[in-house]
Amino acid sequence: MSKYLLETEGLTKTFPLADGSSVHAVENVSIQVNHSETLAIVGESGCGKSTLANLVCRLLDPTSGRVKLNGEDITSLNTTAMRPYRREMQMIFQDPYASLDPRRTVGDSVSEPLLIHGQAKRGAELQDRVASLFSKVGLQEDDMERFPHQFSGGQRQRVCIARALTLAPKLVIADESVSALDVSVQAQVINLMMDLQDEMKLSYLFITHDLAVVERMAHRVAVMYLGQVVEIGPRAAVFENPTHSYTRKLLDAAPIADPRQRRERPLLTGEIPSPRWPKGEAPQLVNLVEVGDGHLVAKE
Amino acid sequence: MTTLRDTTTLADTRERPPIERYQGLRMFMANKAAVLGAILLGVILIISYILPLFITTDKLAYVASRHTPPLTEGGPILGTDYLGRDVALIVMHGGSTTLEVAGFAALLIIFVGATIGAFAGYYGGMVDRVLMKVTEFFQVLPGLLFALVVVALFGASTATIVIAIGIVSWPPIARQTRSEFMKQKGLEYVKAAKAIGASNARIILRTILPNTFPILIVQSTLTMGAAILFEAGLAFLGLGDPNNLSWGYYVGLNRQYFLTNWWAVSIPGFMVFLTVLSLSLIGDGLQDAINPKLRGR
Numbered sequence: 226m227s228k229y230l231l232e233t234e235g236l237t238k239t240f241p242l243a244d245g246s247s248v249h250a251v252e253n254v255s256i257q258v259n260h261s262e263t264l265a266i267v268g269e270s271g272c273g274k275s276t277l278a279n280l281v282c283r284l285l286d287p288t289s290g291r292v293k294l295n296g297e298d299i300t301s302l303n304t305t306a307m308r309p310y311r312r313e314m315q316m317i318f319q320d321p322y323a324s325l326d327p328r329r330t331v332g333d334s335v336s337e338p339l340l341i342h343g344q345a346k347r348g349a350e351l352q353d354r355v356a357s358l359f360s361k362v363g364l365q366e367d368d369m370e371r372f373p374h375q376f377s378g379g380q381r382q383r384v385c386i387a388r389a390l391t392l393a394p395k396l397v398i399a400d401e402s403v404s405a406l407d408v409s410v411q412a413q414v415i416n417l418m419m420d421l422q423d424e425m426k427l428s429y430l431f432i433t434h435d436l437a438v439v440e441r442m443a444h445r446v447a448v449m450y451l452g453q454v455v456e457i458g459p460r461a462a463v464f465e466n467p468t469h470s471y472t473r474k475l476l477d478a479a480p481i482a483d484p485r486q487r488r489e490r491p492l493l494t495g496e497i498p499s500p501r502w503p504k505g506e507a508p509q510l511v512n513l514v515e516v517g518d519g520h521l522v523a524k525e
Numbered sequence: 526m527t528t529l530r531d532t533t534t535l536a537d538t539r540e541r542p543p544i545e546r547y548q549g550l551r552m553f554m555a556n557k558a559a560v561l562g563a564i565l566l567g568v569i570l571i572i573s574y575i576l577p578l579f580i581t582t583d584k585l586a587y588v589a590s591r592h593t594p595p596l597t598e599g600g601p602i603l604g605t606d607y608l609g610r611d612v613a614l615i616v617m618h619g620g621s622t623t624l625e626v627a628g629f630a631a632l633l634i635i636f637v638g639a640t641i642g643a644f645a646g647y648y649g650g651m652v653d654r655v656l657m658k659v660t661e662f663f664q665v666l667p668g669l670l671f672a673l674v675v676v677a678l679f680g681a682s683t684a685t686i687v688i689a690i691g692i693v694s695w696p697p698i699a700r701q702t703r704s705e706f707m708k709q710k711g712l713e714y715v716k717a718a719k720a721i722g723a724s725n726a727r728i729i730l731r732t733i734l735p736n737t738f739p740i741l742i743v744q745s746t747l748t749m750g751a752a753i754l755f756e757a758g759l760a761f762l763g764l765g766d767p768n769n770l771s772w773g774y775y776v777g778l779n780r781q782y783f784l785t786n787w788w789a790v791s792i793p794g795f796m797v798f799l800t801v802l803s804l805s806l807i808g809d810g811l812q813d814a815i816n817p818k819l820r821g822r
Contacts, residue, residue, distance in 0.1 A: 377539075
């Protein structure tokens with residue numbers, strides 16, 4: 226068994242545009258996810274978080290760099306060769322409504338992975354397995370016969386979690402999976418995901434822009450800015466000792482629940498620069514240096 | 526954030542809307558026009574397929590003097606044509622010819638159109654460009670003229686007429702299927718299917734195709750209507766099987782006597798009209814019934 230469950234090495238994705246310029250969505254990202262660990266990727270919109278999730282899940286092909294699952298390189302596998310690895314790695318999407326087939330009952334959607342991977346045949350056994358998944362994520366058994374539009378957002382996300390867990394994966398990539406839910410439902414889903422983590426020894430690659438969620442769930446945090454990781458480390462280290470200037474600004478921007486507390490630093494203003502670069506130019510790569518135990522920060 | 530856990534229960538036990546079965550059927554039944562269309566089509570099918578089993582008299586036999594108007598005493602109920610044949614009998618037998626040609630043509634059109642559209646829309650890029658050029662080529666062919674040439678070259682059998690109608694009619698279906706596939710493949714549920722490890726074939730057939738059904742089903746009923754009109758047009762021009770008088774062929778035969786004998790032209794023409802109408806009413810009802818999002822409204 227490899228030391229890391231998931232490892233990316235210098236993962237890069239650029240999208241060429243018609244005029245010769247290109248968008249550098251993800252630039253030289255090297256992260257590791259340990260077994261039974263939650264690594265949160267935070268950053269604001271457009272920083273390449275979701276592209277990173279898609280690259281890791283092989284829904285997009287990287288421009289360069291490698292993705293390793295359990296130490297095995299899965300960067301250039303085709304659909305068929307990729308299939309056994311998909312069992313180990315599943316994804317939960319941002320919009321639980323859009324990510325369920327509207328024309329299929331949710332029971333069918335959840336049983337599909339088992340059929341694709343030949344782990345069950347249609348019939349009573351499949352029904353039982355799906356039913357036990359449904360109860361595991363806190364849904365009722367007869368919910369299997371409903372269509373996605375008959376559920377609330379939180380229930381739909383539970384269905385999506387059930388689908389992601391059907392094959393008993395090691396790694397679940399959650400791309401903004403609770404962002405679309407309202408706060409109370411968000412808390413339920415997060416608690417559910419944490420319980421499932423304990424029970425099934427799951428690792429999460431948790432992509433979010435919500436720092437409260439990070440604080441609750443993550444063991445380690447990676448901060449992304451303009452496609453690059455500028456700070457990565459244990460949650461406590463990053464939250465208590467934010468070292469990169471962008472991390473500090475990001476933490477300042479999170480609302481404080483106590484109205485009597487005053488902000489010490491001014492809020493971040495303006496927008497992040499565009500990740501689009503003219504032909505022949507590329508962003509400067511940051512250099513990560515260790516400032517604490519496992520706490521790496523880009524030199525500024 | 527530390528208080529989060531207190532407010533939660535892990536199971537979601539809120540009230541759900543009841544599971545409803547046969548909702549599609551009920552949505553269809555709620556559409557009065559669609560029910561009318563279905564009844565109409567049912568009557569037409571009975572006239573064309575069940576009645577001929579019981580009425581075995583020779584449909585081409587002389588029954589009364591030429592040009593006997595409908596409802597004449599002693600004459601057949603719908604009158605006779607220019608040869609003294611029973612109009613009602615011939616129209617009854619003509620239905621099956623028309624419906625079969627149109628039905629097979631519609632199947633061919635949907636199959637070819639949906640296949641080409643699905644590939645072009647799903648794979649995009651070069652595949653899309655090549656397939657769309659082919660589609661455009663067939664789209665710019667003058668339909669009726671091309672069909673006439675095909676039938677004239679290969680003879681007026683049911684098979685050649687079906688193929689002729691199919692060749693000139695599939696491009697609009699292909700374009701529509703393509704645009705629907707392009708729209709659907711960008712949606713997250715398709716991405717989710719990929720993340721599960723579904724093959725391209727599975728995604729096309731099991732994931733996206735059912736989501737194009739609302740459009741395909743409606744299109745196929747409309748296509749069937751169009752194919753009936755097309756067949757009628759070809760037959761009217763004399764390209765049909767003279768031993769199996771379809772409605773269009775019969776209209777064509779009687780057209781020169783129209784001023785003295787309006788019924789032998791109007792009755793088969795009216796049957797064509799009713800069939801096309803019933804199909805488009807059904808198509809409309811199916812659109813409501815098959816869309817789960819419209820259910821329960």
